[in-house]
Amino acid sequence: MPAETRRTLMKLMIRLILDHANGDLARERQEARHDV
Template sequence: MPMPRRPAPQQLELFTRPSDADPVPAPHWQTLPEEARVTLTELMTRLLLDHAAGAQAPRRTEARHEA
């Protein structure tokens, strides 16, 4: 007996027209916490700079949580 398929996860659509129906509305930038906005801005800046520099692989910087 075949296994039932899992439903596809919802993904935010970045390039829709405002008139398009969006089942999962994106949060408004101003409603995000300040820390989230700062982090996202830093990540997007790094992504754009790495892309402009022609980086093949993104830099991996992970927070280390040492107990």
């Protein structure tokens, strides 16, 4: 696989993982608010 393609894929994968983690954190915060 060309280096350019690998770099692009890596950026996309990192972004997906971080976005998913941020979504989980936001969901946890919402659930914590509901518990109060």
